[in-house]
Amino acid sequence: MKQFFKNLFGGESTSLESLGAVGVDMHSHILPGLDDGADTLERSLELVQAMQQLGYRKLIMTPHIMSDFYRNTPEGIREKLELLRTAITEAGLQMELGCAAEYYLDEVFLEKLDNGDELLTFGDKYLLFETSFLNEPLNLREAIFKMRSKGYKPVMAHPERYSYFYGKFNDLIELREQGVLLQPNLNSLTGYYSPAAKTVIEKLIDNGLVDLVGSDVHSLKHIASLQKVLSTKYINKLLSLPLLNAQL
Ligand SMILES: [Fe+2]
Numbered sequence: 171m172k173q174f175f176k177n178l179f180g181g182e183s184t185s186l187e188s189l190g191a192v193g194v195d196m197h198s199h200i201l202p203g204l205d206d207g208a209d210t211l212e213r214s215l216e217l218v219q220a221m222q223q224l225g226y227r228k229l230i231m232t233p234h235i236m237s238d239f240y241r242n243t244p245e246g247i248r249e250k251l252e253l254l255r256t257a258i259t260e261a262g263l264q265m266e267l268g269c270a271a272e273y274y275l276d277e278v279f280l281e282k283l284d285n286g287d288e289l290l291t292f293g294d295k296y297l298l299f300e301t302s303f304l305n306e307p308l309n310l311r312e313a314i315f316k317m318r319s320k321g322y323k324p325v326m327a328h329p330e331r332y333s334y335f336y337g338k339f340n341d342l343i344e345l346r347e348q349g350v351l352l353q354p355n356l357n358s359l360t361g362y363y364s365p366a367a368k369t370v371i372e373k374l375i376d377n378g379l380v381d382l383v384g385s386d387v388h389s390l391k392h393i394a395s396l397q398k399v400l401s402t403k404y405i406n407k408l409l410s411l412p413l414l415n416a417q418l
Contacts, residue, residue: 296382
């Protein structure tokens with residue numbers, strides 16, 4: 171009978187209680203007033219509390235750095251990290267906090283790499299980057315080569331959301347073979363972004379091509395979707411992969 175219901179509802183998956191098995195989130199926009207994420211310290215606190223309730227024990231927060239819109243600097247990001255650390259202590263919240271950044275792949279990013287400017291990383295020199303959602307950047311491979319030759323380990327944020335990879339799954343396999351770690355967003359499991367992104371994250375999981383997972387939380391609406399992730403068909407299969415999150 172149990173097998174019957176398992177087949178009927180189409181999954182190996184049983185609903186999870188929390189995201190405690192992920193433990194460490196390495197992609198969010200929870201730091202206040204730096205980008206399109208939390209705009210005030212109060213909002214940041216709400217999000218930290220919500221992430222704690224979801225089961226996370228550590229948050230590595232990654233504001234956008236994008237030359238056209240978000241000209242964040244390592245100093246400015248660290249300043250906000252200290253502000254939020256103080257606020258969570260005062261609020262009596264238990265959460266380990268760290269920071270890095272989500273670098274948009276543009277000319278300024280390449281210049282920073284060339285000049286040897288400080289880039290914010292997490293863990294073992296992991297460097298989180300994102301690209302245009304629509305067009306494959308002409309300099310994608312050049313940027314990857316540069317990141318790696320400077321000793322960084324490039325991590326591609328939400329590969330399942332780039333439409334230029336749709337119908338070109340082999341390109342993602344190739345990127346990973348070239349040393350790019352792949353970090354899909356948990357919320358793609360619910361179809362939050364699009365049906366296509368859901369299809370790609372499931373294919374990445376089926377092929378064991380996921381290195382890290384991120385929440386990419388900007389606001390409470392992302393938290394509501396993360397609660398739905400707990401009962402998606404693929405969450406258990408995803409968590410059975412050798413993800414790097416817990417060791418960060
Ligand atoms: Fe992000």
